[in-house]
Each structure stands twice: as C-alpha cells, then as structure tokens.
Amino acid sequence: MSESKExxxxxxxxxxxxxxxxxxxxxxxxxxxxxxxxxxxxxPWGASGGITNWGDNFYSLFGLFSEKGVTAISENNYGMLVxxxxxxxxxxxxxxxxxxxxxxxxxxxxxxxxxxxxxxxGATVGIGCxxxxxxxxxxxxxxxxxxxxxxxxxxxxxSLKYLLWxxxxxxxxxxxxxxxxxAAKPNKGNWQxxxxxxxxxxxxxxxxxxxxxxxxxxxxIIISGLMGLISQRSRFCIVKSFRDPFMSGESEGAVGVIAxxxxxxxxxxxxxxxxxxxxxxxxxxxxxxxxxxxxxxxKAAAGGFIFGLGMTIxxxxxxxxxxxxGEGQIKLWFSGLAMVLISPLSNKFxxxxxxxxxxxxxxxxxxxPDYLGYDGAFALVLGILLLWYWFVKWNERTGRFSAF
Amino acid sequence: MELxxxxxxxxxxxxxxMMKVAKAMKDLKSGEMLEMFGTDPGTKTDLPNWCxxxxxxFMEMTDLDGGVTRMVVKKS
Numbered sequence: 139m140s141e142s143k144e145x146x147x148x149x150x151x152x153x154x155x156x157x158x159x160x161x162x163x164x165x166x167x168x169x170x171x172x173x174x175x176x177x178x179x180x181x182p183w184g185a186s187g188g189i190t191n192w193g194d195n196f197y198s199l200f201g202l203f204s205e206k207g208v209t210a211i212s213e214n215n216y217g218m219l220v221x222x223x224x225x226x227x228x229x230x231x232x233x234x235x236x237x238x239x240x241x242x243x244x245x246x247x248x249x250x251x252x253x254x255x256x257x258x259x260g261a262t263v264g265i266g267c268x269x270x271x272x273x274x275x276x277x278x279x280x281x282x283x284x285x286x287x288x289x290x291x292x293x294x295x296x297s298l299k300y301l302l303w304x305x306x307x308x309x310x311x312x313x314x315x316x317x318x319x320x321a322a323k324p325n326k327g328n329w330q331x332x333x334x335x336x337x338x339x340x341x342x343x344x345x346x347x348x349x350x351x352x353x354x355x356x357x358x359i360i361i362s363g364l365m366g367l368i369s370q371r372s373r374f375c376i377v378k379s380f381r382d383p384f385m386s387g388e389s390e391g392a393v394g395v396i397a398x399x400x401x402x403x404x405x406x407x408x409x410x411x412x413x414x415x416x417x418x419x420x421x422x423x424x425x426x427x428x429x430x431x432x433x434x435x436x437k438a439a440a441g442g443f444i445f446g447l448g449m450t451i452x453x454x455x456x457x458x459x460x461x462x463x464g465e466g467q468i469k470l471w472f473s474g475l476a477m478v479l480i481s482p483l484s485n486k487f488x489x490x491x492x493x494x495x496x497x498x499x500x501x502x503x504x505x506x507p508d509y510l511g512y513d514g515a516f517a518l519v520l521g522i523l524l525l526w527y528w529f530v531k532w533n534e535r536t537g538r539f540s541a542f
Numbered sequence: 543m544e545l546x547x548x549x550x551x552x553x554x555x556x557x558x559x560m561m562k563v564a565k566a567m568k569d570l571k572s573g574e575m576l577e578m579f580g581t582d583p584g585t586k587t588d589l590p591n592w593c594x595x596x597x598x599x600f601m602e603m604t605d606l607d608g609g610v611t612r613m614v615v616k617k618s
Contacts, residue, residue: 159584159587240553240581301557301561305562312554312558316553316581318552318553318581318610321609373584378557386564386588386592387595453556453558454556541564
C-alpha cells in the first residue's frame with residue numbers, strides 16, 4: 139500500500155494546503171473572488187489606506203496631525219484589514235512550518251526602509267497602492283488605475299536596472315551577517331502548527347467579537363485573514379508580476395495577477411451594473427464610482443511610478459510587504475514601518491503641494507464606462523489583460539526582454 | 543562532479559537570492575555546479591522553476607537546521 143493511502147484524509151487535506159506552495163494563479167483566482175466579496179459587503183481590497191490609518195494613530199499618540207480626529211484602528215475596516223493580512227500570513231507560515239525571524243544584512247534593512255518610504259509617497263500622491271489603485275482599481279473600470287499601472291511598470295523597470303547595477307558595483311550592500319531565529323527543524327517543528335491553530339482561533343474570536351454590532355467588520359476580519367494566508371501560500375505579489383518577466387523571464391507571477399484581475403473584472407462589473415450594495419443613501423452612481431479615484435492622469439502616473447520604484451527596492455508590494463512581515467522577514471518589517479511613518483507625513487506636507495501644482499484636468503475621476511459604455515470598458519480591460527498575458531508568455535519563451 | 547562555487551544567500555528575501563544565483567551562473571562553464579544556502583521560502587519554488595525555464599539542472603534541495611536550505615544547480 140502506498141504511503142499516501144495510509145494517511146488520514148484530514149492529514150492529506152492539510153498537506154494539500156500547507157505541504158507546498160500553491161500555484162500563483164490559484165492564489166490569484168481565490169484572491170479575486172474574495173475581493174468581489176469585500177466589494178459586495180462594502181468596498182474592494184486596499185492596503186495603503188489602512189497603513190495610513192496606523193500611521194495617523196501612531197502620530198496622534200504624540201498629538202501630531204490629528205486635527206480632524208483619527209479613527210481608531212479597531213474601528214477602521216482597512217486598519218484592521220492590514221493587521222489581519224499579517225496575522226493570516228503568520229498562520230499560513232506556521233501551518234507550513236515556514237515561519238522564522240529572518241534578519242538580513244544591514245544594507246537590506248536600509249533598502250527595506252527606503253523602499254517602504256517611496257511606496258508611502260507613491261500611494262499618498264497616487265491615491266492608492268498596488269492593491270487599491272491597481273489590483274482593485276483596474277477591475278473597477280477606472281481609467282486612472284490603468285495610468286497607475288503604466289507608472290508602476292516604468293518604476294519597476296527603472297528600479298530593477300538600479301538593483302542590477304547595485305549588485306554589479308556594490309555587491310557588499312546585500313551581503314554580510316544575517317540571523318535566523320525560531321525556524322522549524324527539518325521534519326520537526328510541530329510547535330509551529332500548534333501556534334498556528336492558536337492564531338487561527340484568535341482571528342475567529344476577533345471576528346466574533348464584532349458580529350453583534352458591526353457585521354461588516356466581522357467579515358472584513360475573516361476575509362482579510364484568508365487573504366493573508368492565501369497570499370503567503372501562493373506567494374502572490376504584484377512586484378513579482380511586473381519584475382520577473384524583465385529579470386528571470388518567468389511569467390508565473392504575472393499570470394497569477396492577471397487571473398485575479400480577470401475574475402475581479404467580472405464580479406466588479408456585475409456589482410456596478412446592478413448597483414449591488416447600493417442601499418440607503420449610497421446612490422447607484424456612488425457605487426459605480428467606488429475605487430475610481432480622482433487621480434487621472436498625472437497623479438496616477440506620478441504615484442504609480444514612485445510606488446513602482448519603492449516596491450522593487452523593498453522586494454514587496456503593499457500586500458507582498460504585509461504577508462512577508464507575517465512570515466518573519468525583517469527587511470519587510472522595515473518597509474512596513476516606513477510606510478506607517480511616512481504616509482501621514484506625505485499626506486500632510488507633500489500631497490497638498492502636488493494638488494496645488496496640478497490643474498483639475500490632471501487629477502479627476504475617469505470612469506471608463508462614461509466614455510466607452512460598460513461593454514467597451516469591459517472589452518478594453520480584458521484586451522489589456524490578454525495582451526499582457528500574451529507578452530509575458532512570449533517573453534518567457536524567447537527571453538527577449540529578460541536580464542538573465 | 544565537484545562544486546565550483548558556493549553562494550551564501552542566508553537572510554536575503556526575494557528577489558536577491560535569484561539575482562545572485564543568476565549572476566553567479568554566468569561565470570560557470572557548462573557542467574559545473576553551484577551550491578546555494580538560503581533562508582527565503584520563496585527560493586524553494588523560484589529556483590527549480592528558473593532551472594526548468596533556462597535548461598539548467600536542479601540537482602538537489604536539502605533542509606538543514608536553523609531554517610537554512612541548501613540547493614545545488616548544474617549549468618547546462
């Protein structure tokens with residue numbers, strides 16, 4: 139009898155989820171579905187708003203930048219979402235015995251902080267990050283999201299050139315003493331699974347604690363916890379999808395993101411056409427304009443470019459930073475810290491300057507169906523996704539644009 | 543066949559281990575082998591995938607104490 143037949147079916151199921159990494163396209167599709175659920179119950183996936191909420195709460199402890207009052211993290215859906223992505227990933231890493239405190243060489247931690255700072259500036263100027271302004275913005279049929287994506291793309295290329303130059307000229311910046319703590323020993327480390335169960339129960343109890351008075355938050359906690367876990371298991375990362383075709387030539391990350399975008403595109407379009415969730419004072423028009431930010435075109439282009447620079451240097455986009463924090467990557471803790479600290483500063487001092495310089499025609503809401511109808515907007519976004527898919531697959535086969 | 547080069551990528555996260563391996567492989571001749579020590583879980587998937595794409599041979603992967611993984615690649 140084979141070994142797999144002797145295994146308890148529940149153990150086999152556990153191994154399916156946590157024995158090895160999931161294909162990125164599986165993660166992309168499930169994340170796309172969960173994103174539709176978030177939109178159905180309130181509004182789509184986003185990360186930078188929640189990170190800024192953390193920063194605002196931090197500064198308000200010292201009486202800074204809190205003139206308008208700051209929503210407590212525990213009352214802010216996206217502040218909690220950020221926490222739950224980290225916790226969900228923590229649970230996923232523990233269940234797969236992949237958790238460890240990984241302290242990189244000093245130069246990498248500096249790059250993490252620098253990359254996080256640039257992501258904070260990009261997300262505040264561009265009104266959204268790689269998730270809100272891209273992974274959710276594109277299927278929300280936002281013209282600004284497409285411009286943001288072009289900005290991301292250029293930023294990633296420039297930043298990748300920098301990383302290749304740095305590795306050639308200053309290899310010592312990513313070398314040196316590193317430390318690894320709490321890693322599971324080979325074929326041992328069941329303590330990680332036990333802690334994982336405790337974290338999972340804590341997430342469920344946290345969700346339950348909101349269930350009487352705030353059902354939306356209760357479901358945000360469950361869905362964002364799942365998003366963190368799935369992102370960790372499939373290693374879903376926007377920067378990988380933009381960078382790898384031009385680095386190693388691999389298309390897997392890009393295909394995963396394209397799959398998630400395609401699934402969300404269908405769900406978001408249905409929600410917007412039928413006005414699902416447009417209840418009370420929330421009009422159908424407001425529902426249509428959900429996640430269509432006033433950043434077309436210049437704010438989206440500038441924000442996307444700066445964010446693209448930052449996420450490549452950091453080695454993690456907004457969600458990539460959060461789930462890597464959950465698996466114990468200290469470099470990404472520095473990125474997350476920088477995003478928390480710099481976002482409120484950028485909102486306070488830089489964004490008003492940019493807004494004053496730019497005319498209204500360079501920072502308005504561009505809702506594609508207003509110009510192309512729903513059919514045309516849907517076809518345009520689907521066409522862009524197919525073109526992107528064709529390009530990454532062709533490039534993977536030919537290596538035409540990959541560095542190695 | 544003996545190992546030609548050893549890379550220490552411990553503590554590094556994506557994309558640095560893959561960048562270092564790809565750069566180092568350029569200096570190897572066909573048939574020569576490189577071993578890499580890393581701690582990033584993503585590399586366990588990325589390196590075999592990259593070898594499949596580039597035609598290099600992924601020889602071995604061993605989990606060691608301290609969360610370190612040793613991987614060996616042979617240049618095509």
